[in-house]
Amino acid sequence: MKKTIFLGVLLFALxxxxxxxxxxxxEIKAVKIDQTYHTVIEQNLSTVDTNKTLEEQIGTMLMVxxxxxxxxxxxxxxxxxxxxxxGGVILFDVNPTNKLLPKNFVDKExxxxxxxxxxxxxxxxxxxxxVDQEGGKVQRLKSKYGFYGDFPKAQQVxxxxxxxxxxxxxxxxxxxxxxxINYNLAPVVDMAVNPKNYxxxxxxxxxxxxxxxxxxxxxxxxxxxxxxxxITALKHFPGHGSSLGDTHKGFVDVTxxxxxxxxxxxxxxxxxxxxxxxxxxHVFNEKLDDQYPATLSKKxxxxxxxxxxxxxxxxxxxxxxxxxxxxxxxxxxxxxxxINAGNDILLFGNQLSTQSMVTTQELVESIKAMVExxxxxxxxxxxxxxxxEKLKKRL
Numbered sequence: 401m402k403k404t405i406f407l408g409v410l411l412f413a414l415x416x417x418x419x420x421x422x423x424x425x426x427e428i429k430a431v432k433i434d435q436t437y438h439t440v441i442e443q444n445l446s447t448v449d450t451n452k453t454l455e456e457q458i459g460t461m462l463m464v465x466x467x468x469x470x471x472x473x474x475x476x477x478x479x480x481x482x483x484x485x486x487g488g489v490i491l492f493d494v495n496p497t498n499k500l501l502p503k504n505f506v507d508k509e510x511x512x513x514x515x516x517x518x519x520x521x522x523x524x525x526x527x528x529x530x531v532d533q534e535g536g537k538v539q540r541l542k543s544k545y546g547f548y549g550d551f552p553k554a555q556q557v558x559x560x561x562x563x564x565x566x567x568x569x570x571x572x573x574x575x576x577x578x579x580x581i582n583y584n585l586a587p588v589v590d591m592a593v594n595p596k597n598y599x600x601x602x603x604x605x606x607x608x609x610x611x612x613x614x615x616x617x618x619x620x621x622x623x624x625x626x627x628x629x630x631i632t633a634l635k636h637f638p639g640h641g642s643s644l645g646d647t648h649k650g651f652v653d654v655t656x657x658x659x660x661x662x663x664x665x666x667x668x669x670x671x672x673x674x675x676x677x678x679x680x681x682h683v684f685n686e687k688l689d690d691q692y693p694a695t696l697s698k699k700x701x702x703x704x705x706x707x708x709x710x711x712x713x714x715x716x717x718x719x720x721x722x723x724x725x726x727x728x729x730x731x732x733x734x735x736x737x738x739i740n741a742g743n744d745i746l747l748f749g750n751q752l753s754t755q756s757m758v759t760t761q762e763l764v765e766s767i768k769a770m771v772e773x774x775x776x777x778x779x780x781x782x783x784x785x786x787x788x789e790k791l792k793k794r795l
Contacts, residue, residue: 452485457781458767459484460788461739463530463716464760465492465750469506471517478521480760487788488528488583489518492751493540503751508546508579515580526792528631528745530583533576535568537603538586541575548575554588555604557617565617569624577628582795585633585679585716587621589614589665590641594657599646606641611661615668622674629795633716636681637705638663638694647682647724648752651693655686667709677714677791678705680743682724692737693724701742714787716745721756731758735767739776744784 452460459480466477466489473479480486491511495503505511519525531540536553543549551572557565576584591614592606600606607617618634625632639662645652669675680695688704689697695717705711720726720734729737738746750757770776 452785454768454771454778454781455483455764456485457785458764458771459760460487461744461746461767461781461784462486462760462763463488463490463528463745463747464763465490465748467495467497467503467750468514469502469504469510470514471521473521476759478517481518481521481527482523484760484764485523486527486760487745488530490530490585490747490749490751491540491581492531492749493542493545494751496751497754505540505542505545511541511545511579511581519580524792526795528583528792529581530585531576531581532585533572533581534586534588534605535572536605538605541579548572553604554607554617555592558608558613562620565620566624569621570627573624573628573630576625576630582629583631583633584625585635587618587632587634588636589618589634589669590636590639591662591665592641593659593662594642594644597641597643599643599648600641611664611668614665615672618665618669619672619674622669622676626676626794631676631791631794633677633679634666634669634675635679636683636718637666637678638681638683638685638688638700640681640683643683647693647718648722650723650727652683652724653686654683658683658685658687663704663709666705666711670709670711675711675713676794677716677745678711679716679718680705682718682722684724692741695720695725695743696729696734696737696741698741706742712787714744714791715742717743717747719747719749719752721748721750721752721758723752726752726756731762732766732770735763736770736775739767739780739784744787 468475468477471478491504493503493505495501515529518529519527532538533540535551539549539551541547541549551568588605590600590606592601592609595601607614622632639658641662642657643652643654680701682693682695684693689699694700701715717738725734748758771778
């Protein structure tokens, strides 16, 4: 018996998930689950496209933002998609370089043509084309571009009859699909647990503080998107609803505010098989990892999300150019930590400032150099490709 417990503790420590204090039976079980999961992944690596070069495998893990209302074969974004098998792009309406000019949106016809051009650049016709379309304050498809543009905030949805909620989100999904967008970085499943929280609570982006309601309305959202072949991303793991700060601007510590109940919506939606992908937040929580924010934390992603919650799907970062990351970590360190933590898709929106913009080539070459130096295991890259290719089969 003592040997068994000792071995469990040793395995837990070696996994990078060791915390000071007593190691519980549940924690040892989580490690065993995590090990079993990775064994299964390694057995399935044979399904990854073996014709991909290392650069293409790395490119598959990237989602980038770009400036342009069209994407002809000669454009840089088209070349990046073609040459690196870029996993995805994210579209924005506001141009950070010149707010008088469009970034990616002019009108419906133009957006449709843009997405068709982008898909034509890809080898499989399954490029992930993403937007943030929650409703309320966060909806990129605005009425000034000819879209509906008046979808309700999550908080308002709670006051509607279920049939109306289904109608609203079906309308949203139909509009996204009509212009070729196949990845909605929503819904927000953060719980409204802190009235002083601006970014979630005060903007009414949460479905509430009641777990059952958050799961219910998020589930309706996900189902509506799926009916139109749109992938979703539950956000922001492991919970942004208790925070006081905004990770767009800088470091946000939720150690003394965060409660474990904030991860329950993820588990509830997993039980209902309503999880396509999970987006990880940049919040720092010493109780989960005393060194790194969630996005860069192996303990949070491979330990808590994949191990304890038994999640085996795609994990996408929040924008790695947000202040919480960009102000504290250099690009190479961010890339290394994010990949080694268990993220599959690294999001670089090229949206928040002109100083932080980065090219796809720079990202690929930086990651490739770290694979060659042994700082990143190529098996980790292959595992992420396996998850991403499995996800794309839903499109």
